[in-house]
Amino acid sequence: MLPEQHRQAIAKLQQTLERLSVQLTEVNPDKATLTTTFKQAQQLLENILQLGDQDVDPSLVSPLQSYLTEIHKQMRLLEMDFRFLQTSRQNTTLQTRQTQMRSRIATLMSYCKSLLDK
Known part of the structure; x- marks a missing residue:
């Protein structure tokens, strides 16, 4: 099981x-x-990454690092x-x-x- 500090940060x-x-989901979301x-969300991820893997059960270190790497990658793509x-002008582009x-x-x-279930 992940340490409580990690669990709380991931839940946030x-x-x-x-x-x-x-x-x-809004038609015209407020930018x-x-x-x-x-x-x-970006700040929360940075906080999670700074927690590192100390106090983490050794059997969970590798999966935690893998998930955090994927989360970081997906956040960059996001x-x-x-x-x-932000630069979308047409409604169809915005919706896409x-x-x-x-x-x-x-x-x-x-x-x-998945991380919270560990």
């Missing part, structure tokens, strides 16, 4: 991603609100999606970007869930 990240996903929520969303972002967020949330 998952909650923030859920909030971001809900915000992306300032999206920016704030996205930056919160950042690119977010930048494209929102759908792509929600899909990526679903992947991120599944990684968080």
Whole structure:
């Protein structure tokens, strides 16, 4: 089982991603609100990465590192999606970007869930 500090941080990240996903379901999402929520998610990930793997059960170190690497990669890709969303002018492009972002967020949330289940 992951240490409580890791579990709490990952749960907060998952909650923030859920909030971001809900915000992306709006027809015309407020870009300032999206920016704030996205930056919160990025900060939470940085906090998780800074926790490192000390106090982690040795049998969980490798899976934890693998998941965190994937989460970090997906967050970087989400950042690119977010930048494209901000520059979207047409409704169809905006909707496409929102759908792509929600899909990526679903992947991120599944990684968080997997870590919390360990």
